[in-house]
Amino acid sequence: MALVAPTDSRTPAGATDRPSVPPGAAELPVARVRQAAQGDAGAWRELVDAYAGRVFGLLQRQCSDRDLAEELTQATFVKLVEKLRRSPSEASGGYEERGRFESWLFRIATNTLRDEMRRRKRQARPTDMSPGATSGGGGGGGGVAGEAAAP
Numbered sequence: 001m002a003l004v005a006p007t008d009s010r011t012p013a014g015a016t017d018r019p020s021v022p023p024g025a026a027e028l029p030v031a032r033v034r035q036a037a038q039g040d041a042g043a044w045r046e047l048v049d050a051y052a053g054r055v056f057g058l059l060q061r062q063c064s065d066r067d068l069a070e071e072l073t074q075a076t077f078v079k080l081v082e083k084l085r086r087s088p089s090e091a092s093g094g095y096e097e098r099g100r101f102e103s104w105l106f107r108i109a110t111n112t113l114r115d116e117m118r119r120r121k122r123q124a125r126p127t128d129m130s131p132g133a134t135s136g137g138g139g140g141g142g143g144v145a146g147e148a149a150a151p
Contacts (some may be wrong), residue, residue, distance in 0.1 A: 048077065
């Protein structure tokens with residue numbers, strides 16, 4: 001899984017000689033997160049090195065599909081770049097630095113998975129909307145069949 005710095009799409013995240021931060025290790029300092037948000041490629045690599053494996057592990061545990069987890073890890077970091085560039089005061093804004101960065105990032109990952117599952121569910125629904133194709137008769141009244149509506 002090769003995530004790249006948002007400012008240079010040719011630099012693979014693994015091109016650094018720093019080891020990945022093991023699970024349970026201390027978070028990146030907020031200053032490094034801010035530097036990554038401002039486009040610092042080195043800070044971005046540190047952020048990816050520190051969190052990509054943990055985000056992938058979280059997503060793989062939740063969806064039990066390695067390929068999907070890899071795809072969603074990429075999507076999570078794309079969303080992270082977008083959100084870090086926003087002001088926290090904007091709707092769906094950036095990191096507010098009140099809570100742990102890791103928790104915020106994991107929430108982005110979980111929401112990314114949830115969005116994907118909703119998208120897949122919508123695609124799986126039948127497109128035939130003729131009266132006989134759907135269950136429930138389409139009345140929407142929720143009453144018992146054959147009963148007249150109360151006046």
